[in-house]
Amino acid sequence: MIANPASVHQQLITRLETVTVLSDDDKVQLSSLPLHIRHVAQNHNIVRPGEKSVSCCLIISGLACRYKFANGGKRQILSLHLPGDFPDLQSLHLDVMDHGVQALSVCEVAYIPHKAVEALIEASASVGRALARHAAVDASIFREWITNMGRREAMARVGHLFCEMHTRMRALGLGDGSSFVLDMTQSELADAAGLSVVHINRTLQQLRALRLIASKGSVHTILDAPGLERVSDFDAGYLHLRASYEPDSSRDGTSLRRTDAR
């Protein structure tokens, strides 16, 4: 799997078109975007923490994550990234990386100079909107993860992670019906879910025992999607895919009494 620049440009255009309308001129500009394509080995950094970035990275293939270390080196995985994602788009606006980006599987990555991205945004409002929207969805996923870590117990947390990745992959045309590949060790899942490796292992066993999922290697199958979503408190609204979302107007104007908060 060796990406050539032209196919990467096309991949980028296709991805942006899921979100906005691009003019022919936009596409021409996108097609001439300078790319520095690199293969990154498994477990190596795509962007180093603390770095002063001069380019944004686009994941072309593979699975990447953002991460931070807390305390005495306990790692937290902050997000997972699929082909077409820009895991460090914020580096356009922040001088220093407050976290790292790492390849969880072998990855192909395209680095695009900040200057080029800025020029493109300057030139095309559509592209600017699409990138802003990408960043906004990224932040929405962070919010859901905060909720996941703060208010869901282990089984829901892990199940939620699976639901999210399955949904995101299907939106990109990856995965095969109810199966998908998530190339992460249990140790990495633990870092993503804020749990210990041992507990992840036992939680996966529970999910399997309940016949909600099945796994062989890194290929996971969702056996009972509604059941898994129920157990995991999953509602895809926060992914802001082009689907409907039911507004909850039950609290209109009324006071949220402090005791509501529990």
Next chain:
Amino acid sequence: MIANPASVHQQLITRLETVTVLSDDDKVQLSSLPLHIRHVAQNHNIVRPGEKSVSCCLIISGLACRYKFANGGKRQILSLHLPGDFPDLQSLHLDVMDHGVQALSVCEVAYIPHKAVEALIEASASVGRALARHAAVDASIFREWITNMGRREAMARVGHLFCEMHTRMRALGLGDGSSFVLDMTQSELADAAGLSVVHINRTLQQLRALRLIASKGSVHTILDAPGLERVSDFDAGYLHLRASYEPDSSRDGTSLRRTDAR
């Protein structure tokens, strides 16, 4: 405390100037921004979840939060917002609110129509940059909160929250040296830290027993800032204030072995 539009425009200009350089023309444009100023009572919604926003809100005074509900109504507070913050800037790019914004104290809020914000960004690259940076810092804080919830235990979690709010307030010229006002009940602190009310109470007692903080009512004093930061694993880098940040290049190019992850 009744804000008049002119002072709000000035407050906005001052805040944006902490981040970018504004031309005289920018300031004129900012000063003519249409604002709908509203007082929001404590515990009432500033923006309802599920809503299709047509305006962004700017906190003029008071303390606000973003929140979500998980599971059987367990609330998670996602972020805290001080005067000058735009807690729903993302609504410019997302059609539906995936969370709510609520007043934790009495708040004054200015609603600015999306159309006006978009026109302003169109007209002024500086303002666009400042807002994009605001959103990027917002997301950085989310990442730190994920780490906080996932990988820090109760005392560090609560201490970290205090350090963050203290630092953010000082950056805005709020608070008085080592004291600051954080108008939240323990129940709300619990929702922010992903803990139970009872445990928050006991954790605060520990922090007081260690002489790291002292509190009377909602006025908190940090008695031993370095001590609290150490216990809380706090490093202000992620707030991206205009200060230095030490890059960590210790992992350059080397493999992050999977077992590093623990």
Next chain:
DNA sequence: CGTGTTATTGACCAACATCAAACTTAGTGG
């Protein structure tokens, strides 16, 4: 095969949740 990583298991323990009750504080109306 042998070596190193990853997955699994059991035993034990710490952190945190839950429940229920008492106490404190601030606000309200008489």
Next chain:
DNA sequence: CCACTAAGTTTGATGTTGGTCAATAACACG
């Protein structure tokens, strides 16, 4: 100003979830 009330804080007792440690089993790869 006092009694009353409701919200918020604190405490104790007890239970559960998830962490830690340490060992073993299963795999993957040269």
